[in-house]
Amino acid sequence: MTTETREFQAETRQLLQLMIHSLYSNKEIFLRELVSNASDACDKLRFLAIADPALLGGDELAVELVPDEAAGTLTIRDNGIGMTREEVIENLGTIARSGTRKFLESLSGDQKKDSQLIGQFGVGFYSSFIVADKVTVLTRRAGAGEAVRWESNGEGEFTLEPSFKQDRGTEVILHLREEERDFLQPWRLQAIVRKYSDHIGLPIRLRNEKGEAEALNQARAFWTRPKSELKDEDYQHFYEHLSHDHQPALAWAHNRVEGGSLEYTSLLYIPSHAPFDLWDREQGRGVQLYVKRVFIMDKAAELLPPWLRFVRGLVDTADLPLNVSRELLQGNRTVDKIRAALVKRALDMLEDLAEKRPEDYAKFWQAFGVVLKEGLVDDHANQERIARLCRFHSTLEASEQKVSLADYVARMPEGQDKIYYLSAESLAAARGSPHLEGFRKRGFEVLLLSDRIDEWVVAHLTQFQERKLESVARASKDIESKIETADKARHENEYAGTLKRLGEALQGRIEAARLSVRLTESPVCLVAGEQALSRRLEEILRKAGEAVPGSLPVLELNPEHALVQRLRDTADDAAFADLAELLLGQAVLAEGGQLPDPAGFVQRLNRLLLEGAAPSRIVLG
Missing domain, CATH: 3.30.230.80 (Ribosomal Protein S5; domain 2)
Structure with a gap:
């Protein structure tokens, strides 16, 4: 076969350009990457030789560095598994890796940040072009007869042709740029190998002009050392x-x-x-x-x-x-x-x-806390230990997510026997939720949960240190008893007729209407029934296309709020219906939900304002 010219995969070309420029300040890593590749090739051969010892023969697996000052080349040579022509195309012409496009999309243009991302992705063979203006690869697969020669200047193309190589393995020949010739100095190569590759468990040798080889590393697997x-x-x-x-x-x-x-x-x-x-x-x-x-x-x-x-x-x-x-x-x-x-x-x-x-630990939690919380759902045996490691936002911490469950329990005031939490679509929505008002007034701390997994977490982590976890957005009698007000009985008498009319006006949309003891500032809120799924979990499941058992929320009203008092005093049925819809819409919006009829909501709001209510008297939240 004659020489064949091929183009790099588009993602490969893009990565090459980004890598060469982003990693320019840390050029020596090219040697670490190429030595690592050579070591991997030897590991693969050792593994395959378990089933076919003839592949290995009696050779000692090793990596050699061969600098040639006259030619201006540095060769990294191994006697590992080698590559076939198809493997050369796959490994040196494309980035056959899941997530490549996502990786490229995550690059920001900031050289320092992109350098870190590129390091995560693994620069591998392509790091050669940080120091070389041309790279030649000569490789022969163990057990194969023909060798392959690959060559490129790292721009847009590479060439392939059959070649001859006496032994199995791969040679990567770097044609160094003039300004990178210091990488031919033995002392420099030795320092880089000892810095980055001393842990590799096979010999890395430097071969000089006389053909003599000097060992550069301990040739002992890092983890076996004391x-x-x-x-x-x-x-x-x-x-x-x-x-x-x-x-x-x-x-x-x-x-x-x-x-x-x-x-x-x-x-x-x-x-x-x-x-x-x-x-x-x-x-x-x-x-x-x-x-x-x-x-x-x-x-x-x-x-x-x-x-x-x-x-x-x-x-x-x-x-x-x-x-x-x-x-x-x-x-x-x-x-x-x-x-x-x-x-x-x-x-x-x-x-x-x-x-x-x-x-x-705060850095760890910021990066991996959501993943660790999966263990609360998946690993019941270690649930207590994982729970101790979890950190949360709360009503007592303004910004940092640093409240542990142990801290929470230690500062629970007298009269509180449960761990209270609120789950919301976002931290901002949680902090602004009307469900918190009564708890703040009583001095009860509430954990604020905004990760999607939190709904599954609280379904599996039902208690900690014998204290049950309780949602403040649930119609629980226990919650009512903790924040009950002295005026509750009087208000219930005043609003008995209003609650009945409201239930009829919003029939099919709410399970019931009742007075709230948890609201101190907002006019209304929606709560889930005591045995029903949380409203947020219902929404998550619905968006995921899951069948959600039908349940209606309870609408709670703040009897001290001027807008609710206006509802009580409204005799006209049409005006009452408008105000009822307005209150329900506010409750939906307050918890971050979407209105089924936004235009209708705005029309009702405008109508109520134009009917003579002074804007200063209608407090909407």
């Missing part, structure tokens, strides 16, 4: 290699379990910020799995539950077979034991972070 000889910066460098995240991890746990029924080493990290694809359902999750130092899979989702999907790290065990597959991991008793231990370790890390470094 914790006593590792420093914080060592753990952070390994985290950067593992996650492609340039921001430091918040915490980590390095543990070795030996003896008994299990033997494994785990290294888990808590990131400091959420990746751009945290909510991408197609994106694989989980920690890396090794068996006896042999890399098995990149994302073993079976080792951690979905509510800990933000955890990064790896597990190396001697208790699984080398040929283990995803199917064998499912329902495996050894995997279940390791998973339970990893969950405990992750919760230990978070508890330690929350207790000793609350400011860092």
Whole structure:
């Protein structure tokens, strides 16, 4: 076959341009990325050789760096799995990765921020073009006869042609720009390898002009080294290699379990910020799995539950077979034991972070709190521990989401025996809700919940420290008893006829009309029946296309409000109906809902104003 010219995938061209410019200040990472790729290729060959030892032969797997000052090239060479022509096209011409478009859309144009995002995405092979104006790749797949030569200047095209390579593996030849020739200096290469790649568990060698090879790293898997000889910066460098995240991890746990029924080493990290694809359902999750130092899979989702999907790290065990597959991991008793231990370790890390470094824990909660709350729904066995780690907004905290359930219970005043909460579409809607008025007046703190998952959380987390959770937007007799007023009996006599007329005027729209003890400023509010679904959960399910059991809200009126008193004193049926619709519309709007007939609402409001009511007397909220 003759030389073939192909165009890069559109997303690849866009990423190349963004990456080269955004990462210009941190150019040395190209070597970290290429050495990492070479190491991965060796890991893949080692894994395939379990089933076919002939692929590996007697060679020692290694990575070599070959600088050539005369030619101005730096070669990164490995004797790993290599690539076929089709794999070269897939791996070096396209970005075959879920979430690519979303990633590109998340870029802001801010070089510093985009640099961090690009690091999360993983720059890989394309980092070559940060320092090279031309890149040549020569590769031969293990077990194949023909080699492939790939070449590009990183602009819009690349060429492919058959070639010859005596041994399996891949050579990436960087034709360095004139101003980047210092990357040919042995001392510079040695410093970069020791900084970024010392943890790699196979030899990385520097070959000089005489053909002699010098080892640059310890060639020992990072997690097998004693914790006593590792420093914080060592753990952070390994985290950067593992996650492609340039921001430091918040915490980590390095543990070795030996003896008994299990033997494994785990290294888990808590990131400091959420990746751009945290909510991408197609994106694989989980920690890396090794068996006896042999890399098995990149994302073993079976080792951690979905509510800990933000955890990064790896597990190396001697208790699984080398040929283990995803199917064998499912329902495996050894995997279940390791998973339970990893969950405990992750919760230990978070508890330690929350207790000793609350400011860092606040960063964690801001990034991953919504994900952690999934555990309250999915993991009943650990629900109490997860609940202690949760943080909330409340009526006592103006801005920060930092109230723990333990803090809330500790400052409950005498006479309060339940944990009160309000769920709303947004924090602003919760803070402005009329449901809070009576509770504020009595000095009862209310948790403010605005995440979509919160409706499922309160359905599963029904109590904490033997205190039940209670919604202040529910028609509960217990809530009424806590904020009942002395004038309740008198008002009920005054409004008996009004409530009956109101129920008839709004028949089919409300379950009932009644006087409220929770309102002190607003004229009306809607509450869910004591046994009904919350109004917000009904709305969430309805928007998701779910069948929602029919239930009508209760309309509560503030008997002290001038607008409600006007309703009581209105004899004309048409005017009463207009005012009733106006009050119902206000209640819907106050909780962030949508009016079924906005134009009709405005017409009624205008009609009431024009009929002679002084605007200063009609207080609408």
